[in-house]
Amino acid sequence: MAQTTHGVGGLSYDAKRRTWPAEFNVFLALIILVGAFELIGRVFLGDSFLFNTRANVDTIFNEARLQIIILQVSIVGIIAIGVTQVIISGGIDLSSGSIVGATAMIAMSFAQVATVNGNPNPKAIFIEQGWTDLPVIVPVLVAIGCGLLAGLINGTLVAYTRIPPFIATLGMMVTARGVAKWWSKGQPISFPTESFAAIGKGLMPVIIFISLAILFQLILSYTRYGKHCYAIGSNEDAARMSGINVKNHKILVFVIAGILASLAAVVLSSKNLTAQAGMGVMYELDAIAMAVIGGVSLSGGRGSIIGTVIGALIFGVIISGFTFLRLDAYYQEMVKGVIIIGAVVLDQWRQRLRAMRA
Amino acid sequence: MSDIVLKTENLTKYYGGVHALEGANFELRKGEHVAIMGDNGAGKSTFVRQITAVEQRTSGKIWFDGKEVNFAGPIAAREAGIETVFQNLALADDLDVPSNLFLGREKVLFNLGPFSILDRKFMRKATEAALIRTAVKIPNLSNTIRHMSGGQRQCVAIARTATFASKLIIMDEPTAALGVQETMQVENIIRTLKANGEPLILISHNMRQVFDLVDRIVVFRRGRIVANLRKQDTDGNDIVSYITGAKTGEAELAA
Numbered sequence: 001m002a003q004t005t006h007g008v009g010g011l012s013y014d015a016k017r018r019t020w021p022a023e024f025n026v027f028l029a030l031i032i033l034v035g036a037f038e039l040i041g042r043v044f045l046g047d048s049f050l051f052n053t054r055a056n057v058d059t060i061f062n063e064a065r066l067q068i069i070i071l072q073v074s075i076v077g078i079i080a081i082g083v084t085q086v087i088i089s090g091g092i093d094l095s096s097g098s099i100v101g102a103t104a105m106i107a108m109s110f111a112q113v114a115t116v117n118g119n120p121n122p123k124a125i126f127i128e129q130g131w132t133d134l135p136v137i138v139p140v141l142v143a144i145g146c147g148l149l150a151g152l153i154n155g156t157l158v159a160y161t162r163i164p165p166f167i168a169t170l171g172m173m174v175t176a177r178g179v180a181k182w183w184s185k186g187q188p189i190s191f192p193t194e195s196f197a198a199i200g201k202g203l204m205p206v207i208i209f210i211s212l213a214i215l216f217q218l219i220l221s222y223t224r225y226g227k228h229c230y231a232i233g234s235n236e237d238a239a240r241m242s243g244i245n246v247k248n249h250k251i252l253v254f255v256i257a258g259i260l261a262s263l264a265a266v267v268l269s270s271k272n273l274t275a276q277a278g279m280g281v282m283y284e285l286d287a288i289a290m291a292v293i294g295g296v297s298l299s300g301g302r303g304s305i306i307g308t309v310i311g312a313l314i315f316g317v318i319i320s321g322f323t324f325l326r327l328d329a330y331y332q333e334m335v336k337g338v339i340i341i342g343a344v345v346l347d348q349w350r351q352r353l354r355a356m357r358a
Numbered sequence: 359m360s361d362i363v364l365k366t367e368n369l370t371k372y373y374g375g376v377h378a379l380e381g382a383n384f385e386l387r388k389g390e391h392v393a394i395m396g397d398n399g400a401g402k403s404t405f406v407r408q409i410t411a412v413e414q415r416t417s418g419k420i421w422f423d424g425k426e427v428n429f430a431g432p433i434a435a436r437e438a439g440i441e442t443v444f445q446n447l448a449l450a451d452d453l454d455v456p457s458n459l460f461l462g463r464e465k466v467l468f469n470l471g472p473f474s475i476l477d478r479k480f481m482r483k484a485t486e487a488a489l490i491r492t493a494v495k496i497p498n499l500s501n502t503i504r505h506m507s508g509g510q511r512q513c514v515a516i517a518r519t520a521t522f523a524s525k526l527i528i529m530d531e532p533t534a535a536l537g538v539q540e541t542m543q544v545e546n547i548i549r550t551l552k553a554n555g556e557p558l559i560l561i562s563h564n565m566r567q568v569f570d571l572v573d574r575i576v577v578f579r580r581g582r583i584v585a586n587l588r589k590q591d592t593d594g595n596d597i598v599s600y601i602t603g604a605k606t607g608e609a610e611l612a613a
Contacts, residue, residue: 222478224473227457230457231450231453234452234504235450238449241448242463243433243462244461244462301450
């Protein structure tokens, strides 16, 4: 029974002609990509990309590779969760990479130990004030505060001054990078406490990334905030006429994106055991690319966190795959660019196809 | 007075030196459907924009639901019970039907500020009920508005209006961009509203439609109300004469 009278008012509705969710296509692309690397590996290298081929390890999959695929995109992935929400609401955020840099510097200076190998920590910023060996909650809260402030400035600029988000966050991008360099006059900040270093240890970045992704996917799907993100992104005037407080919503979206960027900064500086002013350069563009590959429409209103996570995994697979094939890192960048363009073109084809069938 | 839903007295709007609306006296009774007709620029939409507080009037008084009102804006007017179907529909293209029906007034399970959990089941049920009540036909409620025809979009917009307006519905040329069948569907919704006793102001250029649907016709010309006629007391030629100015003077109801 293909035709069922499922619809309200007795109109027939063919469940078979229902369109797939956009995430399904992205997931398919991920599988095809993994399959391609697997095939090339088997044919040209005689090695498997995905499966375990070592006799001394008793697993089906090559777990080390799987971990690396996710681990290397987790930190940018955390940023991409926030960027996804900004883009769905019809905005764009270019400042997240610089917020990572500035936040990493400021937070790390509150996470330092007093003594290294019995000598006073040479890099300690606040050693004269005695702000060393602080509990881990202090640098984390400082980081969240930095992200909140940056997001608040972004959001207020976008909501109240009618500056396009592209320009407002471009300004923040430059300014926050300046803050990152000014904070320690360009010096790296190192030697964090053990509890701070634990945040980014091992697979912790993956756990944090996936937990945040699940949390925000639920928020987008089931809360008023999520509904308003999509509403404002697809028709801002309609949202305003319907009584949604568009200004407050925009500020909230940018605050959330800022906080997520600052959490990424905590994980990154903890993982690297140091903070440098150049941290997070280009992360904003990688995060936007992950979202776009994952089916988030740059014109707003469409996309999901699940899509962005799959987009991030595609990124991870490409990087791991090129390493696996022992190709130069230079090719990765080139292919990444091609994939971003390809994802957008495919999405537009798909939209046109749907419009024709409707 | 008690059965009067909406009343305006000397409602006037100037845009700089342009007298877009002058001294409009208008009444709408319970359950009544009134059409507003007139040439482009005659003041029809201006009149509606003053009532719904999309713009603030230059002078004049408005009574709604027995009280004199001064709405601060369209949201205040809507909260008081005036629902408007705008020409540009005000729908979010990427959301499905229930989300659009409840846009800006979502029903929630737990109130947690912006992160309140939506009561999706309730909204879906209420949407189905609303669509059945207004006899709107939508094949699949989960489809986004983007993938619907112009008629279906218009029906969703009208169903939204009809769901929440207990007191007054205003439609600004609801069938202007629609095909024959879609127009019929929208007209059927308006008939359903009439049967339910919900008062309505219909702005339309379509003479057949107006004579089919409403009880009373008000004609605007050059910012003034020039005719206010019961349907049975007039005909198409008569109305056209008022619209074009061949007949002048204020024709009042003999009541």
